[in-house]
Amino acid sequence: MRWKAWKPLVWGGGRKFTLDELFEVRSNPQLDKRFFEFKEDGEYPYFTRTVLNNGIAWYVKYLDDEHLTKGNCLAVGMLWMQFFYMNKDFYSWQFTKSLLPKFKGFNSTLAQFFISYLNKKSKDFQSVLIRDFVKEFNNTEISLPVNSDNQIDYPLIETYIKATQKLVIKDLVDKVNKKLETYSLAIKS
Numbered sequence: 001m002r003w004k005a006w007k008p009l010v011w012g013g014g015r016k017f018t019l020d021e022l023f024e025v026r027s028n029p030q031l032d033k034r035f036f037e038f039k040e041d042g043e044y045p046y047f048t049r050t051v052l053n054n055g056i057a058w059y060v061k062y063l064d065d066e067h068l069t070k071g072n073c074l075a076v077g078m079l080w081m082q083f084f085y086m087n088k089d090f091y092s093w094q095f096t097k098s099l100l101p102k103f104k105g106f107n108s109t110l111a112q113f114f115i116s117y118l119n120k121k122s123k124d125f126q127s128v129l130i131r132d133f134v135k136e137f138n139n140t141e142i143s144l145p146v147n148s149d150n151q152i153d154y155p156l157i158e159t160y161i162k163a164t165q166k167l168v169i170k171d172l173v174d175k176v177n178k179k180l181e182t183y184s185l186a187i188k189s
Helices: 003-011 108-120 122-126 130-139 154-188
Strands: 015-018 023-027 044-047 056-060 073-077 082-086 096-101 141-144
Touching: 023 130, 044 082, 073 108, 082 108, 096 130, 108 122, 108 154, 122 130
Parallel strands: none
Antiparallel strands: 015 141, 023 096, 044 056, 073 082, 073 096
């Protein structure tokens, strides 16, 4: 593995970018919930300002294309400023926005990286008026690793996230196995 390439991610090096270089902020088309038919097995998520369940309050049936927001983007509820990945097209309630990637290859793994960063900044975003969110967001800087062409190294970010996920899962499995071993020994004695 190219350890030197990991250094920018781990220690904050790399190159600085403003978030407006990476994402376009859009207000979501919104309708009050009374226009929707809510179904447990509904096809479309209904995104709201909640911080629970990936920001999804309910699932709904198809209504129309005019109010549908395209998936594979980040979404934020303006009340708590919590960011989520929306893989599917969705409908939304008031005071929500979508962050559309300006780069190719955006996916759930890259989304996890940006969500982690953005949710750490949520208190900064909460400290400004909702009407100033876009300006604050656009001017926020993030350090990202770059490749030899001085372009963002998205494959490296994906590798970093996948490796981190594997380490977390391995750690969890090790802890569970140790507890099971302890319980097994306790039962035998």
